[in-house]
Amino acid sequence: MARRAAAGLLRRLVPLAASDTQPRRGMYPAQYGATNRYFSIFYWIQGQQHPLYGCRTNVETDDSQQSAQMNFKVQKRSFSSSAAHIQRNPTYSVLNSDDVSYFKSILGESGVVQDEDRVAVANVDWMGKYKGASQLLLLPKSSNEVSKILSYCNSRRLAVVPQGGNTGLVGGSVPVYDEVNGILTCEAGCVLENLSSFVENKGFIMPLDLGAKGSCHIGGNISTNAGGLRFIRYGSLHGNVLGLEVVLADGTVLDMLTTLRKDNTGYDLKHLFIGSEGSLGVVTKIAILTPAKLPSTNVAFLSCNDYISCQKLLLAARRSLGEILSAFEFMDRHCINLAMKYLEGVHNPLPVSPYNFYVLIETTGSDESYDKAKLEAFLLRSMEDGLVTDGVIAQDISQASNFWRIREGISEASVKVGAVYKYDLSIPVEKLYDIVEETRSRVGDMGDVLGYGHLGDGNLHLNIVSTKYSDEMLAQIEPFVYEWTSKQRGSISAEHGLGLMKAEKIHYSKSSEAVQLMASIKKLFDPNSILNPYKVRRYV
Template sequence: MQVLLTHNTDWLGKYRGSGPVVLKPKTTQEVSSILKYCNDNSIAVVPQGGNTGLVGGGVPVRDEIVLSTSLMQTIESFDPVSGILTCQAGCILESLDGYLADRGFCMPLDLGAKGSCQIGGNIATNAGGIRFVRYGSLHGTVLGLEVVLPDGTVVDTISPCRKDNTGYDIKQLFIGSEGTLGVVTRASLLTSSRASAVNVALLGCESYESVVELLAQARGMLGEVVSAVEFLDDSCMDVIQTNLPGGTNPLSANYPFYFLVETSGSNNDHDTEKLNKYLESVIESGVCVDGTVAMDTTQQKALWAIREEISGALLGDGYVYKYDISLPVSKMYDIVEDMRKRCEGLTVRVCGYGHIGDGNLHLNITSKEYNPELLAKIEPYVYEYTAGENGSVSAEHGLGYMKSKCIHYSKSPAAVTLMHQIKSLFDPKGILNPYKLLPPNSANK
């Protein structure tokens, strides 16, 4: 029963279904047989990877069968000349990166949940992560997919080549489709050479405007060696210090905002010189008022831990309302300040952090326990605000069940209609991951 409960409950414990069966195939053919049987008998199926999602996209809503790819962990091949890796969908992201590290390469995707998330789930949600600013999205790094359609048909677009200009790029439909069109079983991925020189610095500043200026100068002065740029506010630093044993601020004082920058390259002297000139410039101009540079890999991991442990530390406040949105970088923090005023007296904290380099804000609001009055203050206001800034209500976590009725805030009616038509074409019986991604209609039963 505990196994069923684990697969029926999402990471936050917010969504819980009553799926009576968990199936764990090891091969593509087994996935095909399962889906064909379920399609023939109109049985709903939820594809599930590492179950690290935050929007209820990978767990049953009602009594759907769970199809877990956790036993599909074979790394099939790696070409050290092209950097192309082919593997099954259940491979853990961190395990793939470890395999590549021994060969001088790295995964272009890096997430806080890398120790448990699976590459198939990453692809299904088009996960972005902390190095999106360097490597871009999975739409560019996934070269080919093997996908099983709801009726059991296997579509194989796996290729050893980087370029293929023949017809429609079918694989792109499945990247970010959240398991509603097919189940990803295998993937070929373009990996990157592993950096031999890495620098990480954490800077303190007095305003969000300074954070934006730090980003602008990083783009100009660090250029090709920038691999990650993140920001967090003082409330995030406070939750690390308050809710995590041993959580500390490595700077000499607390500041309103923090800016984390990483460089990665092949020449340590060159990269260090560029970083030092950047730091001298932002300190002399007053944009940055304090900072620290990691002296070794242990310190680098400690600085990154501050950013990566925010999400878990917030759970110590009680109940967490999490929003993953895209906004124009210059205005990205305005919504955090706006929500503090709007929700005053109902929260433990309202904080903002995220991928400043690509305009991806993680807005987190906590209360001691679930409060419907607070939720009414947040939703749908947070989506309306985002739409008013021409932003996206989901920057990288997907829509899942939580936001399936909110897609119209970011997509036109014509686009949503087209998505329904695609869903109906691939899954006419609506058996794959129902109630997710799209609002209900005849194409999404």
């Protein structure tokens, strides 16, 4: 392709009609609140009694078995995995009025929620995937209150499920920021988007960015070791979290809230809690590194003919863009078709003809003219080499927001089809799309198979969508997806954790020796297994 023709492709997109004041990913209007006002940590206290609001579709409880066997059937109809029968641990105590009175004595009336509707909301995950049977919602405001709750629950052997979310029910302190070293210290209930706004007003950014940033809490991000869109540039939370405060199952407050960059005095215990999904302790405070906010950001939306071109483009981007490369996301044409159909207000940046694959590249740097020239030169070479067939660079905030809305909205769009089976896999990049094609062959006409994700991290989001759920569909997907991933020495959970869905599938990614060591660590930190029971691995 002639260089002039390639340059014409990159520059032919005119500004969209949408207002330029619409914030792009990672950028917020100046009037956006600088501090977070909601610092809430939730606890589900599980007992043997019926939930106050009765049973609904995602949990089916047989009345006769409830008192005799406490056999809970958690239906995973909505996304993946067949219904799991979880035998309730009979050593857990029954929640009683004395327990409620104690919680009220330390939290006050407003900190203990028994209202059926409010508890019902807390019992269902945000996508309706699971439904719990908790009867009580507690709203502590401090580490000391969390400590008292866990100490009491441990002594009574009441199971506890920590939960975060943007609820705005309790107040808290303002985050503390060290502008010299770029270190943020905050409570676990801070909403990620609010923290991003807070540090951006000081000239920094959070190293973590997620599509759910408007509702997720930083404590939950730490507990699940969330990855997200900036992983390729800033790495994992294991490398960015400097210190933690954690409340253990017996109420002990473990102070590891250091802000030191270097500390080799003994074991670095904080790493045990990053990604432990609340099964070892409850994270209450965090100290995290925040990179400097760079003034130049460019976003390109590109198309490729095949997956091998996407791979080669990633390698070329690492070599040519180097230090300014901040995101490299890929989507197949099935994702784009779905996004255009179900997402409101999005525009296809490359509407002339359909392509097999699409790539979103973002760069951030300190010199706008240099960075843009570097990106354009890279894209022109990629077009001349046949790696890119078409492409555009965002000319304003509206266009950049539109590009990111397409990528971040795929998960939202997939839910609107009716039925979706979701898998979050870590696979060597050269093999990453093979499982999409093989799954598509197995599923056939029963559904549409989508492949997208963080190509720079080797993280595939495999979604199978259909108008309805069926055992026939599930049989074609599982255990095939887990077995295939295991054969590639991949991970069945790249960034979403194990939770309840994959608690019994950990052996596909970890050796029996590793799993046994995890069990020993769990027993050491939580001998009564009160913290987030039945998750990660079903400890009984």
